[in-house]
Amino acid sequence: MTKNSGRRDCGERRAHRLLRGSGESVAPLHYLRDLGQALLVTLLFAFFFYRSVWAIPPMSLVGWLYLRGSRRRRFLRGKRRVLIQFKECIQSVAASMRAGYAVENAFLESTADMRNMFGKGCAMERELILLRQGLANNQPLETLLTEMGQRCGLEEMREFAEVFGIAKRGGGSIPAMVDAASDSIGRRLAVEEEMETLLSARKLEQRVMNAMPFLIVWYVEAGNPGYFDMLYGNLAGAVLMTVCMGVYLAAYALSERIFERIFRERDR
Numbered sequence: 001m002t003k004n005s006g007r008r009d010c011g012e013r014r015a016h017r018l019l020r021g022s023g024e025s026v027a028p029l030h031y032l033r034d035l036g037q038a039l040l041v042t043l044l045f046a047f048f049f050y051r052s053v054w055a056i057p058p059m060s061l062v063g064w065l066y067l068r069g070s071r072r073r074r075f076l077r078g079k080r081r082v083l084i085q086f087k088e089c090i091q092s093v094a095a096s097m098r099a100g101y102a103v104e105n106a107f108l109e110s111t112a113d114m115r116n117m118f119g120k121g122c123a124m125e126r127e128l129i130l131l132r133q134g135l136a137n138n139q140p141l142e143t144l145l146t147e148m149g150q151r152c153g154l155e156e157m158r159e160f161a162e163v164f165g166i167a168k169r170g171g172g173s174i175p176a177m178v179d180a181a182s183d184s185i186g187r188r189l190a191v192e193e194e195m196e197t198l199l200s201a202r203k204l205e206q207r208v209m210n211a212m213p214f215l216i217v218w219y220v221e222a223g224n225p226g227y228f229d230m231l232y233g234n235l236a237g238a239v240l241m242t243v244c245m246g247v248y249l250a251a252y253a254l255s256e257r258i259f260e261r262i263f264r265e266r267d268r
Contacts, residue, residue, distance in 0.1 A: 030074065038067035048214060049241040051232045062249070069256070078123075080192070082152055085124035087185040088117055090160070094178040103174055104141055108132055127152070142168060156185055199259070206255050213248060 042063030046055040092113040096106035111128040118124065127148050134144040142165035149157030160181045167177045220227055231237035 031071075034067055034070045034074070037070065038063040041066045044214070045245065048217070049245045050238065079152075079154065080189075082123045083154055083156060083185065084189065085114060085118055085122060086152075086154065086157060087182055087189065089114055089124050089128070090178050090185075091182045094175055094182060097175045097178065103168075104135055107141070108135070123152070156181075156188070195262075199262070203259070206259075209255075210252060 042056060042059045045062050046052065046059040049055070049059075089107075089110050092110035093103070093106040096109050097103060101109060107128065108131075111125055111132070114122055114124045114128060131141075131144045131148065134147075135141065142161055145161035145164055146158065149155075149159075149161050163177055163181070164174070167174050217228065231241055
């Protein structure tokens with residue numbers, strides 16, 4: 001494991017804790033729903049490929065992989081919500097600074113805006129409460145912003161804190177820097193929305209193709225009961241179905257990796 005990957009994993013664990021505490025990630029109800037879906041996937045694979053209750057324990061690995069992927073997708077959506085909240089936060093800070101507030105007070109004043117826009121207990125409100133406590137203990141604002149970025153696991157926050165510290169030490173225009181950071185995050189979010197729109201049709205095709213093997217087999221079985229009985233209850237059939245399952249899972253993993261690669265290239 002490289003140093004960068006270790007740092008990224010550590011940041012993701014901190015972000016998981018932040019999102020979980022703010023209700024932005026895997027709430028108990030969401031977790032139970034994901035767990036139920038993973039159980040259905042386990043039963044589906046056990047019945048479809050083996051039609052045996054003895055296949056349920058080994059197929060629980062497939063359910064676990066589905067649960068892990070579902071939680072990661074929910075986590076990434078939560079991080080995007082935090083990024084949107086951060087963009088609105090620094091826009092509020094910029095507006096307060098134009099009204100004559102000092103930068104520290106501008107951040108504190110934005111707490112009420114975050115609560116009104118995203119609800120009480122949102123991630124940015126919690127972070128701003130921690131920032132308020134740090135300022136009360138005479139900690140530098142740039143240090144608190146850096147810690148905020150580390151907790152949230154967002155590169156944009158860390159970059160903002162770094163540029164903010166340079167501007168503050170070098171006597172640069174902090175309001176102009178805050179406006180530029182807000183514009184930069186806004187452009188990134190706009191690009192994300194555009195790519196989501198462009199890829200939505202491909203994602204729908206992916207979901208259809210994922211379900212197609214099951215639908216075809218069930219259609220044939222409905223029209224010709226017992227047509228696939230020779231594939232179950234014997235060693236040759238179990239081996240063949242295991243190979244088919246491996247091909248299916250490999251194709252599914254490849255499709256997920258392609259989408260992940262596209263979004264990773266977008267972030268560069």
